[in-house]
Amino acid sequence: MTSSAAVEVTGLRVSRGKRLVLRDVSCTILRGSVTGLLGPSGCGKTTLMRSVVGVQIVESGEVTVLGAPAGSPGLRNRIGYATQNPAVYADLSVAENIRYFCAVLGAPRSEVPRVIDEVGLGGHESQLVSSLSGGELSRTSLAVALLGKPELLVLDEPTVGLDPLLRDELWTLFRELADRGVTLLVSSHVMDEAARCERLLLMRDGALLADDTPAALLSRTGAGDLEQAFLWLVRAREAA
Amino acid sequence: MNTSVLLATTARILTQFRHDRRTVALMVLMPSLLLVLLRFVFNSDQAFSRAAPALLAVFPFAIMFIVTSITTLRERTTGTLERLMTMPMGKLDLLFGYALAFGIVALVQVLVAVGISLTWLGLEIGGSVWLLVAIAGLDALLGTALGLFASAFARTEFQAVQFMPLFVMPQVLLCGLFAPREAMTPVLEWLSNVMPLSYAVDALTAVTTSSDITGELVRNLAVVAACGLLALVLGAVTLRRRTP
Numbered sequence: 001m002t003s004s005a006a007v008e009v010t011g012l013r014v015s016r017g018k019r020l021v022l023r024d025v026s027c028t029i030l031r032g033s034v035t036g037l038l039g040p041s042g043c044g045k046t047t048l049m050r051s052v053v054g055v056q057i058v059e060s061g062e063v064t065v066l067g068a069p070a071g072s073p074g075l076r077n078r079i080g081y082a083t084q085n086p087a088v089y090a091d092l093s094v095a096e097n098i099r100y101f102c103a104v105l106g107a108p109r110s111e112v113p114r115v116i117d118e119v120g121l122g123g124h125e126s127q128l129v130s131s132l133s134g135g136e137l138s139r140t141s142l143a144v145a146l147l148g149k150p151e152l153l154v155l156d157e158p159t160v161g162l163d164p165l166l167r168d169e170l171w172t173l174f175r176e177l178a179d180r181g182v183t184l185l186v187s188s189h190v191m192d193e194a195a196r197c198e199r200l201l202l203m204r205d206g207a208l209l210a211d212d213t214p215a216a217l218l219s220r221t222g223a224g225d226l227e228q229a230f231l232w233l234v235r236a237r238e239a240a
Numbered sequence: 241m242n243t244s245v246l247l248a249t250t251a252r253i254l255t256q257f258r259h260d261r262r263t264v265a266l267m268v269l270m271p272s273l274l275l276v277l278l279r280f281v282f283n284s285d286q287a288f289s290r291a292a293p294a295l296l297a298v299f300p301f302a303i304m305f306i307v308t309s310i311t312t313l314r315e316r317t318t319g320t321l322e323r324l325m326t327m328p329m330g331k332l333d334l335l336f337g338y339a340l341a342f343g344i345v346a347l348v349q350v351l352v353a354v355g356i357s358l359t360w361l362g363l364e365i366g367g368s369v370w371l372l373v374a375i376a377g378l379d380a381l382l383g384t385a386l387g388l389f390a391s392a393f394a395r396t397e398f399q400a401v402q403f404m405p406l407f408v409m410p411q412v413l414l415c416g417l418f419a420p421r422e423a424m425t426p427v428l429e430w431l432s433n434v435m436p437l438s439y440a441v442d443a444l445t446a447v448t449t450s451s452d453i454t455g456e457l458v459r460n461l462a463v464v465a466a467c468g469l470l471a472l473v474l475g476a477v478t479l480r481r482r483t484p
Contacts, residue, residue: 016484053326057482071482076328087319091256103248104327128259144323 005064006031006152006183007052012061014047021047023206025061029185029199034178036197037187038230044206045187046084049154052185053081066151077105080145084156086137087144090130094121094140097129098147107148115143118173120166134161142170153177153184159193171196191227202230209233242333249337250344253311257345267307267345271299271353275361285362292363293444294417296353296372300380301437302408304346308387309400312338316391322483331476339384339472346380347373367447375447378464379440383408385471392478411437416445436467 007029014022022044029035037045050056051063054071063070066078088097098112116122119139124132129140142158153174159167171193174184178198186197194200195214202209202217210217210233214226223229257264275295282288315321324334354373357363365372390407394400414424414432421432432438443460 055322055326055482057484073328076326079326081323081326083319083323085319087323089252089256089320090318091259092252096252096255100248100252101323101327104245104324104329106244106328 004031005029006033006066007185008062008064009048009052010062012048012051012063013059014044014051014056015059016047021206022051025206025208027201027208027211029183031183032178032181033198034174034184034186034196035199035201036194037185037201037203038189038191038194039203039209041189043203045203046156048203049081049156049185049187052152053079053154077107077148078151080147080150080153080155082138082141082145082153082155082158084160086141088129088137088140091128093126093128094132094143095125097140098143101144102147105148111147111149115146118146119143120169135163135166138162139166139170149182151182153182153186155184155186157187157189159188159190167193191225191230194226200226202233204234204237209237241336242328242330245329245333246337246340249334250341253338253341254344257341263307264345267303268349268352270303271296271349272356274299275353275357279361285364288361289363289448291417292357292361293365293372293448294415294441296350296357296376297379297437297440297444298412298415298417300346300349300353300376301383301440302404302412303349304342304380304383305387305390305408306401306404308338308342308384309391309394309403310397312388312391313394313397313400317397321479325479325481331479332472334479335388335472335475338388339381339468342384343377343381346384347377350376350380363448365448367449367451371453372444372447375440375443375461375464378461378468379437379444382436382440382464382468382471385468385475388475389471389478392475411435414438415441417441436464439463439467 005028010026012022012025025048037048039045047056051058052065052070054075065075068075094116095112098115102109102111116125119142121136121139121143124136129137132140138158138160142155145153145155159170174186178184197214199213200217201211217226217229221229221232223232275292278291278295279288350373354376358369386407390403391400394403414428414435415437421429421438424432439460443457446457
């Protein structure tokens with residue numbers, strides 16, 4: 001494994017129930033980059049992310065994260081993970097939620113106002129999570145993932161339901177984090193977000209269609225935008 | 241074990257209760273209301289004094305079982321459990337954090353129930369009041385521990401509620417409340433001997449009838465405590481960091 005790889009996945013196969021969800025997936029995620037994981041709903045994005053975080057039972061294959069096998073105890077305060085369904089306590093306030101997870105991570109208390117500020121939830125600190133809007137809810141969950149300055153952030157659809165301005169702010173935050181050396185794996189099913197990633201993993205039906213930069217994808221497929229490039233790749237795969 | 245994570249978990253659960261006053265009121269008052277009801281059903285101090293000790297064990301046990309199993313299940317279904325399992329959170333830190341939080345609530349519950357029984361309802365006890373509170377509290381903790389364990393086998397809240405008749409009712413039927421345990425057929429007596437609630441009821445009956453602290457009483461308490469601890473450890477074993 002090279003030192004520039006934050007995540008290395010080789011020959012990953014995962015079944016959930018009787019369904020083969022990931023079939024022989026291999027990819028590398030570079031340190032300090034923003035990698036977009038794109039594909040239609042149900043293509044295996046979440047399962048791949050769960051495997052990287054180490055909460056997914058895998059059938060075969062290897063996942064190495066920050067130099068250790070995924071799920072190793074030593075990784076538990078080096079990875080920030082935000083699931084698609086916001087995993088926070090609905091019957092606690094925003095600040096109470098974040099303070100609790102901060103204590104579990106053993107991070108300093110000063111992190112609490114910092115992450116609340118980073119996700120733009122200032123002013124909502126004492127609001128109960130059950131009374132937040134969908135976008136505020138997912139940002140609370142995102143704030144928890146940012147606690148403790150993780151080296152790797154795995155974010156499952158963090159921008160769903162956000163207004164364009166907020167979405168733009170979050171992508172700027174992701175960019176800043178990557179510039180500080182944090183590695184980000186961000187899933188989305190919106191193609192216009194893909195352009196903001198350094199590298200793209202395009203998935204369909206449990207397999208990787210492409211692992212490349214947005215510019216290289218465009219030139220390889222000769223498509224005008226990434227949506228077209230994705231379609232081109234799907235058709236090429238089906239023709240083969 | 242990491243004490244600060246454990247205590248943070250306890251504080252978090254108590255804060256959740258603070259935001260849900262109705263649940264707290266139900267938990268604290270329910271055993272007392274049931275005992276008041278029972279007192280007027282019997283309409284006699286003597287009959288009530290015979291049944292009350294066993295019910296001081298049964299009511300908190302049953303209520304803590306159901307409250308704990310639902311709360312833990314909610315933690316599973318909302319994904320917060322999975323999130324905690326990706327963090328440096330020990331399984332025992334989480335379960336003991338839960339046990340401590342619910343133990344505090346259970347103690348308040350038992351104090352109110354014992355207080356009302358002794359003053360208003362005319363319960364007369366031969367032994368120490370504090371020992372009575374301690375045993376009933378330990379018993380509520382046993383309910384909490386079993387609830388934590390049982391919730392591992394429930395996928396939905398509907399299933400979790402069904403575990404109440406499965407885990408709790410047989411223990412209530414066989415604990416000596418309805419018929420003396422010695423008078424049961426051998427199979428039932430044997431079953432009642434392996435159920436922890438029987439030992440809690442025996443201990444409470446002993447405390448209400450006499451002030452002696454016998455070897456049997458100590459043994460009964462040890463059995464209840466050991467079963468609670470065992471359920472917590474089994475709960476930790478059934479907690480998985482990786483799921484399908």
